[in-house]
Amino acid sequence: MELTVAESKNSFNAKKTLEVGDKSYDYFALDAVEGMEKLPYSLKVLGENLLRTEDGKNVTEDHINAIANWDPSAEPSIEIQFTPARVLMQDFTGVPCVVDLATMREAVSALGGSPEQVNPLNPAEMVIDHSVIIEAFGSSDALDKNVEIEYERNEERYQFLRWGAENFSNFRVVPPGTGIVHQVNIEYLSRVVFDNEGVAYPDTCIGTDSHTTMQNGLGILGWGVGGIEAEAAMLGQPVSMLIPRVVGFKLTGEIPAGVTATDVVLTITEMLREHGVVQKFVEFYGNGVKQIPLANRATIGNMSPEFGSTCAIFPIDEETINYLHLTGRSQEDIDRVEAYAKAQGMWLEQDAAEAEYSEYLELDLSTVVPSIAGPKRPQDRILLSDSKQTFRNQLPDYNTAGDETFEPVRAEKVETVSYNESWPGNGESAAEGAEGRASKPVIVESPQGGEYTLDHGAVAIAAITSCTNTSNPSVMVGAALLARKAAEKGLKAKPWVKTIMAPGSQVVDGYYERADLWKDLEAVGFYLSGFGCASCIGNSGPLPNEVSEAINEYDLTATAVLSGNRNFEGRISPDVKMNYLASPLLVIAYSIAGTMDFDFETQPLGQDQDGNDVFLRDVWPSTEEIESTIASTISREMYEADYADVFKGDEQWQGLDVPEDETFQWNEDSTYIRKAPYFDGMPEEPEDVTDIEGARVLAKLGDSVTTDHISPASSIKPGTPAADYLDSHGVERQDYNSFGSRRGNHEVMVRGTFANIRLRNELVDEQGGYTRDFTKEDAPQDFIYNAAMNYEAAGIPLVVLAGKEYGTGSSRDWAAKGTNLLGVRAVIAESFERIHRSNLIGMGVLPLQFPEGESHGSLGLDGTETFTISGITAFNEGDEIPKTVHVKAEKDGADAIEFDAVVRVDTPGEAEYYRHGGILQYVLRQMVKS
Known part of the structure; x- marks a missing residue:
């Protein structure tokens, strides 16, 4: 059952009827609003979204006019509320989502609500694709061995996910061994144009994996978000965003012989990363687009997080229709996509008039080399x-x-x-x-x-x-x-x-x-x-x-x-x-x-x-x-056969023993699934945020620190805090499994945060997850987790110092969750990657930027200082977001270093999440109030 479309205020009289064969659909016509027809494809999708969800509160006439009158040259400043049609998850980021939802069922009961209130309101689909580890290879039975090991290691997680699929409405799980989430998405799950109780509208989808943008190749607007933001969207919260700048990327020529789609995408990645497209939409246009097969468009869209854009989208055309037919979509669905796209001016015609973009790039495909x-x-x-x-x-x-x-x-x-x-x-x-x-x-x-x-x-x-x-x-x-x-x-x-x-x-x-x-x-x-x-x-x-x-x-x-x-x-x-x-x-x-x-x-x-x-x-x-x-x-028949019963799974999946209670019965001895701690002792009303006093530096980091450096990933190394925890619970070394498979257990994950073997913390000489512990005499080196627990016991808050592009990479919610659980109150960086900045706010951690042109190096910060950050309490004084806060860093024998850090809470919605201590706390409180 998909979410019933709320009745729009329809202030622009945009609701019309679209006849497709013997079916008719209601839809919100863009040409009802002057200026909409001139927008780039991606902003037309956003414009329709606002028309359809106009409620006079979250979405108003002013918002719709703002996007219709979009100024390509302007810096983003106008906040809108984008309501995605569905949410996509993979198992690594999806398991903690389901853990949080299961925990929220208990928390809402504690605050006087009903557990049944906690259900996805938007369709949410998960594909289990991240759990298989390649143990066996080079043999004819490698697949069977790897699947067998996968089920042995992940049975508990899979039981939990099946429990979620059977107890949460609007939540479906594609079992292991089917394929990779983004490929299953474009081959089967994507709607391109929804039919929701007779209302047609563009398929829009956010996902808990940054490569959700693969769907951009099908003309579907959406991007990767953290699991935290995805959970809120599942529970009916719109995504707060600024109307973005849109980079027009013109494609001409044809790919020469001997050059692959991979070569094209690596060339585009280099060009766009060099140009700078963080927090921008990228949209491909020009007659050259029609020469790009759908699979290649999807490959390019997939790499959007690698070049840093929010999305990298292609419009709908004949190639889209051909792909939908190949992959087994019904003729009714295909006809609706084509008719809707043409009616809304979202269809790419040959020699079409070019939209106006904020910035321009161009690539002659014939110049690409291996x-x-x-x-x-x-x-x-x-x-x-x-x-x-x-x-x-x-x-x-x-x-x-x-x-x-x-x-x-x-x-x-x-x-x-x-x-x-x-x-x-x-x-x-x-x-x-x-x-x-x-x-x-x-x-x-x-x-x-x-x-x-x-x-x-x-x-x-x-x-x-x-x-x-x-x-x-x-x-x-x-x-x-x-x-x-x-x-x-x-x-x-x-x-x-x-x-x-x-x-x-x-x-x-x-x-x-x-x-x-x-x-x-x-x-x-x-x-x-x-x-x-x-x-x-x-x-x-x-x-x-x-x-x-x-x-x-x-x-x-x-x-x-x-x-x-x-x-x-x-x-x-x-x-x-x-x-x-x-x-x-x-x-x-x-x-x-x-x-x-x-x-x-x-x-x-x-x-x-x-x-x-x-x-x-x-x-x-x-x-x-x-x-x-x-x-x-x-052939089409191959896709139809492979997806005929995609949610059923094999005998091992069907044979899992699944709990039946509507609230999950937690096993305190589990090393895979533990009740999340984020709502423990949460009051019904949020407490005021406070300034940060006497903070120490947990890590002093350089440029391009990725979420792989921050978030627990890959294998679990013996002798580390995470391994010690598993050892203490009787887990044999060969059964450690990966951090990704244990994302449902915060005790494992927090011990692996900032524990990447390639992390370079400038507070210590040794590479890896180490820092100095200033709670002890002479501040000896220790694991970051151990030091953080000592700081917590001493009541000392923590900060992280970083360089440019902090948080690049996957949309890892645990990069923010782990940061929060380690006791970090603020991260001060030269710049942030989009998803991680949003996730930090979603976990109640304040993202701050050094003044323009400054860094921890230029300011002379060595990480041994004690930090005071004042001005944060301004968040308590109404809807205004403080533009800066004052940072003072002091140490014995030296003059204090002071500067005003830029507050990177960019929208009123983000400010509200921060005041509540996180996005899930905000959603839970709103749920109880309703």
Whole structure:
């Protein structure tokens, strides 16, 4: 049952009737408001949203006029309330959402309300795709083994999610093993144009994963938000936002042969990150758009968080309609989408008049060349032709021993056989041609027999993974055809490479089967590993024991190549220092090369059966081969079959023992699911916010600190506070699982906040989750969690100091939740990424910015000071948001450092959330009042 559309005040008499075949729909016509028809596509969607939800309070005539009279050149200043049609979740961020909703049922009862009040009012759908860890690989039973392990580790979480699906209305769960959330979204869940009880309106969707923007390729407006904001939207709260600037990105020309969608998106990512698009919409326009297949549009939209925009949207046209037909949508739905888009001026016509944009960029697609990106940021694009030299230039930054001599050493043999059937080593070496760079060859004996040599640059992981590429037929078929050509010449992945194949949709398995491509992928070393995010979310699983031990014992700088969107430090594998994004075709190629220290133009991948050199160009498939394979293997019937009963799940899912109570019965001994602490002792009315006095610095950080650095992610390292907690609860080391799988337990998650092994806290010399504890004499180094608990016991509030782009990356609610639970009251940074700034406010943490042009470095702050922040109490004095607060930092023997920090609470709605101590507290109080 979808949310009934509230009756709009309809001040502009915009409500009209749309006839589509033998059906008629009510809709809110944009041409009823002067100026709406001239807006960019994305703002037309926002304009319709306001017309339809006009209630005279949250949305007024003034708001509608403001968007109709949008000034492209103006800086955003007008707040609007955007009401998304639905909410999308994946399991990592979705589990804590359901935990919070379950906790709210108890909290609302404590405040005099009814548990049944806590239900999603907007449709909310979750796809379980982040939990599978690639333990098994390189064997025909890898998928079965990984699924079996997944259920063993996550049974408790899956029982909880099934409880949620059966007890919350408007909440549906797509079981494990179906595909990646964003691919399932565009292939099945997306409506494009809703039919809600006879009212037609654009599908708009916010999601608890930043790559929700993949749907932008279908013309669906929406973006990633934190789980905190998503929960509020599920409970009927609109999203508070400023009418944004819109960057028009004109596409011309055609993609040349040999260039992939991945190359295009890495080029666009570099351009937009350099241009600066944070908190802006990006909209693609021009006749070149019509040359972009839908899968490529989705790939570009997917990478929106990588270049920093709120969304990256394409308008609706014939390509959209063709895709809806291919993916099995009903003819009624397809006809409604086309008729509605044309009626509202949202249909892209050839040679259409161009809308006016705030800023302009243009890309001639014919100029794009093969590229990769890395070793730690997706915007750091490298021409494939420059990749070897760039790797050599970057290696000294990761090779702690500096220049090394080329003297091979033999690693001790590891007896434990790895969880794969990889072939024995045959004397291959990742050190060949290493002259001219640091080199430390380590001879490793394979448990399967033979030996090989590892060195700096060895590709330890080659993963076809993530939502970005793994259901784009052009690159997935291209990769398989490359594997076919390589296998025909006797080439295969090097024995030290962990090969991962994790498609985004079961449809990929279908067209691989139909084209008989699996045998070729398997011959090279790529077996089906699972349907999920895998390496891109950090679920690469352990490397083979002999590889891991050689890397760590001899401090080798290993690399990973993945077809993903995220390559941040410490994310892909704790054993890998340098991570590179590449197309699925290049993932195959690098697995065969076995090293990043490789020039595909001049170095052969290997030799064929006759001893002839084989170069990448010899096995690269032609555009015609790829297109003909796609045409002959992919059909509407495949999508219809795969999504015929998508919510049912397999026997393991159906066999889960599910509790029946409307309030969840918490198990205090659980290490996966714990009652959230955010509402403990919460009064019915919010208390006044207070100034911050006597605060200490928990972490002093540099630029581009990501939510991966802040939020618990990837594996749980033995000997850390999180591991100690699990040890104390009798959890064996092999069952630690990942932080992502334990997001429903705040005790684990808070211990992993700011614990990334690559975090650089300038208060200490050691890399990782450490800080100085100023509650003790001489302020010794300790884990951040341990120090934070000592500060809490002493009644000392905390602050975090940071540089530019603080909070870049995934829409991780735990980056804000963990910050709050550690006792941090404010974060002072040079600039914030959009989602994390919003999430901090949603958890009652104040985001502040240094004065323009200043930083903790320029001001002389070293992190040993005691901070007083005054002026916060101005939030208690009405609707005005203080523009600045005064910061005073003091330490013995030095003059105080004082400055006015800019308050980054941008809207009245955000101010209200902050006053209440967080967005969920605000929603809960409103629920009780109603």
